[in-house]
Amino acid sequence: MKPVHRHTLVAGSLLLCLNTTTWVQAEPLTDFDQFRSYPYMDRSYREAKNGNWKEVERLMRHLLSNVPQNDEARALLVQSLVKQQRYEEAVQTLPDSPANSDTLLNLRLAWIEQDPPDRKQVEQWIASSNPDHRVQLWQAYSASLAKRGGAASAHDWLAQLPPKGDEQALQQARANWSEQLRDWDGTIKELAPLAANQQLDAQSWQRLANAYVQRLDEQPLQQLLQTAPSPEAARKTRLAMVDRAIAMGQAQQAQRWLQSLPPADLADPAQRQRLWELARQTGDSATVQRLSAELQRPCLETADWLSRRDPQAALSQLKSCQPIDNPQAWLVLAQRLQATDLLQTTRLPEPWDTRRREHLLDVWQDEGRSDKVMAYLASQPQTADVVKRRAELLQASDHNTEAAAFWERHYQQTGNLDSLNQATYLALKAGQQEHAQQLLESAFDRHGGKLPPPLLQRLAGLYAASTPTAAQQQRVVSLLNRVDPATRGQLLAQLAENGQCGAVQQAIGDHPQAAGDYRALGRCAMPERPGEAVVYYQTAERMGDQNTRLPLAYALEAAGDSAGALAIWRSIPDAELSDNARLTASRGALNIGDTQTAERYWQLSRTRGANEWTLGAAIADAQGDHTLALQRQRSALQLVPDAEHYYAASVTAQKAGELQQSTEWLAEATRREPNNPRYRADYGVRLAGAETKAARAGSIPYLQRATQDFPEDYRLGETLAWRYDEVEDSASARKELRRVIDLEQNPVAADDEDGSMEARRYRQRRAHESLSRRDTVTIASTWSPAGISTNDILRPDDSTGTQRRSSSQNVQLAMWDHALGDEPSRAGSTLSVYGRVLLGGMGRSSYAESLGTGVGLRYKPWGTANINFYGEIYKQSQFDDQDNHGLSLGQMLVPDKVSDQAEDHRNDGHTTTDYLLRTTASFLDQGRFRNDWRVDESDWEERFLYLDAAWWTKAGDHQWLSRFQQGHTWKLPFNGAQTIMPYGFLEFATQDPSNDWRQDLRTGLGLRWQWWFDDDVYNAYRAHLTVRTEYQQALGGNLYEGGNGVLVGVELNF
Structure with missing residues (x-):
């Protein structure tokens, strides 16, 4: 009922009660009181007729102040207050007497409907009312709460209201609100006790049944169905349970309830269709097979469904099906069910019969009966299919040479490029590069270069591994223009790897486009131009080429960016790095001072030549373990050392405190490579610091050459001047000091360990002054x-x-x-x-x-x-x-x-x-x-x-x-x-x-x-x-x- 209609009804009933005189049975007024009241009453009725209830209220209050026993005036005052929706004053005005109880109830109901009073006020009314009035009051107030605060407010208020002879009505009301809240547990809690006592009306029974359905609670619902108000209600409840179970994905439950329907419903084709679908979902093979026959479903469809759940039943079903209805589906099912006998005895239309025979051959082959298969194929006309099958069987049995011949024969019969792919692949595998290249070149020329990517890739690989002739060079250019970007990139990379950078540059031109172009250009730039290679590799990587990460790491290391290279080495699992990559990573980590990482990569490597031992020594030296470094240097010198190894060993021995050993190794490095200016300079400095004067004098020729090789190195000049002075050649000492002093006018070295640059200049000038x-x-x-x-x-x-x-x-x-x-x-x-x-x-x-x-x-x-x-x-x-x-x-x-x-x-x-x-x-x-x-x-x-x-x-x-x-x-x-x-x-x-x-x-x-x-x-x-x-x-x-x-x-x- 809409609120406005309810308000109209309550107000009308209230006014009807107020217009009656049943509640004004007081003593009759005296003549004088009637005389005094008449003018006011008359005027009030006229004002009420005009709807001026304010004036009516004023007149009646005035009259009652003079004639308080005038109940008619009091009734008219109450009516005016109601008209103004001032219910609280109207209630206070109306005497609370048994004769006025109905009127007072209607007045309170109207107050609750229009402007609900305080909750405690309502509960006081409910507590003091008779049972009928009590129910009406809490019904009205709960409806008002629901209107203002929702069904939860109404339910919660009713839940705390103590029963007083109206417990059943309260339970039903709370169940109603719980249902609106979709609180099925609350609905069941309120109505289940009533159902147990058979106190449910039809509406409450339906409400409880719906709650059980929503919860898919079968057992209590079965019990409730026994007290259904009508068979139709039970039937609708069962159908609702089916729909709910389907909606919740409980196919087995839905199937059980569907089967519990009356026979008339089960005879309905629509319900049988639903039952068939549920049986398929639940895997009920017997029901599916029975209903499929009753519903006249396709035989192969049923066999296909059964093949995944009950192979024996599926095989039985397949034997009753007609292959002609769907030869492809029949063949698939026969293969799936491994019905070899059925395949041998059944003939199918082409091309399915050919596939049936091929499957039989596959079965024999899987059973290890290859001799039977090969004999069967050899006895057949050597059609393209037979030749192909023989090639496949030979390849599968690792008879690659014979397989390659049959693949080539199949290619010649059909022109099938997949067969050419297999033939050339096996030929290359057998070491027949020239024959494979002839086949590929012939096919390339015949098809105008339009070959599948694997063939183009294979031909490109052959060209990249050799030095192409002039004619082949034209095919390379054509290949690069026809292959996909990946193949093009691989070809360019192979050409670049083999040093054919001229062909690479010719193919790419001045405007590289793909990632493979940049990768090939990067390889050609290495190792002479590592910085340029880094730019190319980074461009290729940004274009999505992940194969450039390792080359990029090498290029970064060669360009001096060891930190950038090390970041890439770390991003690659250690197991995927080659020995060379690990050693390069170790060297890069050492360059940036990360000695722990350098040691880890060095330990992971397995190659141990002189260079590798020298690297290990450098790592140990950087870690401060000079003893270990010297031990590794000795290991390096036990192999096939060169002058560089002796030089590195001398540096390590010096740091380890073995100066004599260091000097001997430095002398050996200088002897092996006498034209190396760095070795000569270091050896000269070392001799200049020797203990004996004769040894120090021997440093002069080396220092003389060193000052020519490194004229900017003031230390060499100073050292040579001191040695000149020691051998009493003051003139040469002064000359060398003047050269160093002239050099220091435009210095290439700033402060050193002995002081500032200005202090160094002063030291040189003081030495020259002393000698002069x-x-x-x-x-x-x-x-x-x-x-x-x-x-x-x-x-x-x-x-x-x-x-x-x-x-x-x-x-x-x-x-x-x-x-x-x-x-x-x-x-x-x-x-x-x-x-x-x-x-x-x-x-x-x-x-x-x-x-x-x-x-x-x-x-x-x-x-x-x-x-x-x-x-x-x-x-x-x-x-x-x-x-x-x-x-x-x-x-x-x-x-x-x-x-x-x-x-x-x-x-x-x-x-x-x-x-x-x-x-x-x-x-x-x-x-x-x-x-x-x-x-x-x-x-x-x-x-x-x-x-x-x-x-x-x-x-x-x-x-x-x-x-x-x-x-x-x-x-x-x-x-x-x-x-x-x-x-x-x-x-x-x-x-x-x-x-x-x-x-x-x-x-x-x-x-x-x-x-x-x-x-x-x-x-x-x-x-x-x-x-x-x-x-x-x-x-x-x-x-x-x-x-x-x-x-x-x-x-x-x-």
Whole structure:
């Protein structure tokens, strides 16, 4: 029932109740009350007639406030509220009395229908209503819930409503909602108990039956059918069960229920057809066979169906069928059922009878009765079919030569190209390439090149494996234009593999199209142009050619992209890689530093020649296992090694610490391949570092060639210069250094392990300056509290009565040193003549009180040690105490004053002459502790241990001085090469004037400033100015009477 109709019905019944007077049986109104009520009632009826219910409500409320016992007015007020759908107020207005129960029910039903009240309100009504009214209320409210919230809301509310004499009605109502929700379990749960008690009406019975059908629940449905309200209802339920089972794919269940239909239904052809289809689905052979006969289905159709399920029944069925109806189907069934006897006794129309005979031959052959088959075929006329069959049988029995002859005969009889394919295939297999090629060329020319792909491929393979003649070259071009892309690509690849790249280029032209074209071009580009090959192979791969992955990997490796190649090697299973591929992958992995992968691929390979052992050694060396690497190199050299193997072994032996073995192998590599510049260079460098001088001298010829082969390698030039110097060929050493210095003006090498490029240049220029220096001039002045830091001091003269005290003194020195010989230096050894002038004075303000001059020879025997031997004629002049006078510092700067002072010494001074033998040495001042400018360092350490021993042979006096000094030098942020160094020192001096030994031990702290200058393109700084000041603290001794104080020194060397 539609909601609007229901609303109309409820409202109408409500108004009918309100218009009756059965509920207004109160005491009659007094005349006065009737009089007072009349105007309002009259007007209200008129307003109600006009539908003005608001006004009716107002009038009646006013009237009831004056005449509350007027029930007619109350009824009209309720009516107005209902008309306004204000049901709650209408209910509150209407007295709750038994006489008003029906009216109140209708009013509540209308309220539920139009504007449902709160759920608790409805449940209160239901709880306080009689059974009939109760059912109507929950029916109405559940319908309202379903309308607003769906069937689930109605069902859930009814499920929680406690029964009160209406349990059966509730169960039926809940079953109805469950059915709408397709909750078949819920429907069964509600109705099954009623069915057990036989309390179902026809509608509920049908609802329960439908739930069982939906669940395909057979047993309870069978029981329910026994209480069916009518046979027709049972019949429809059975049909529904059949339809449901079919829909759910339960063919056996559908078949059972279909067979349970009444005989009248089973006699229906449509139902029998359904039963036949279900029997086929369930594999019920007996039913299928029976119904097929009843429905007059084709005999062969039934036999075909039975052949897959019941071969015996199918064979029985086939014997009753007529072959003429469908010879092909009959033959297929006979073959499937292996009805050999039936095949032998039955004749079929052609071509099926021929196939029947062929099948019989196949059966005999499968049974191993080949002799019977061959005898039968030989006895038959040698038609094309017979010849073909004999060729097939011979090929199957591995009689390939005879089979090839029969295939060729069949080709000649029929022109069948498949037979030519077999004939040429077997001919090639038997080694008859020329005959196969003749057959293929003949067929190619006869058919204008239009042959099947296998034949074209075979002919292409023959051409690619040989050098085609001019005529054959034309066929190759024609082949390439006719074959499919795969065959064309294979032909091009074979041509390229055999080095026939001219033919490949001619066939492809300037515009390659297919992937095979690019693959062939890539092969032709290898190995001379691997980068070009990579581009071709990658293009082929992008076009879908997967056969280019391995060639692409080789090309990438050859082009230097080992990482790209290794990615491809890793994507291919190890079992599919050849030994060569594994070794190539190993080499590529080694190139990119993946030593574990390199070792794994090397271990997977099986080839172990000299090259392979060398590769294994390189892998072990990269892993840091130099012992294993050397072991593998020895294995390589035990085979058939060449110079390269000896060279690689020498490198490995050097890393393993076996330098002697490394040198021997490097010598062997150079002997085997004397024109290899790399071997010569390395061998020269190795000899240059040998332990013996003779061996080092032997490196010069190799280094000379190496500097010609690698003129850009500054290390070779430096090494050659050092060897020239060692063999006392300073001129060649300087020449080579100049060449290296010129090279470094446009360097090809940046920083190295020894420092920056600028430091390297400075090192080369310093070496050239040392080899070039012949003259050295030193000018120095020292102001000291007692002694000074060398033995370049004026001797005390006992004849004058002088005595060394702890007063300050100063000494000025001017010295010139000139190297003798054709070259200034010979392997670091020098012999030079020198002359010096010394001026001395007591105190800090008196100069030139004493004058000393000396001329001598200096010999430095070793280039590796800073040790010098001196022999000198020394002459000294000193004034007597009464004539002693000196110069001031300003006068020292005036040459005439200095000349006059020297003349005074010559005329008035006390002069002594002696012979000086002297030795000096300096240790701990080489390498990183040297006193030299550093290009690429901002600060550094300096130290020295200076030893000085002197013997005045005539006077018999001895002097000894030792000084250890260490400091830290910083560059100054000024123009020019300037440094400052704070330092500390410990100094010991001893002298024995008049055989009276005196000693002094002192220490102190000082600060030194140096400025380096005067350099050019080939020479580092040749001059430097040094200014130092230090505080000296005496620790003991009587030589200087414990004099403490500040020493200041200035020295210029150039």
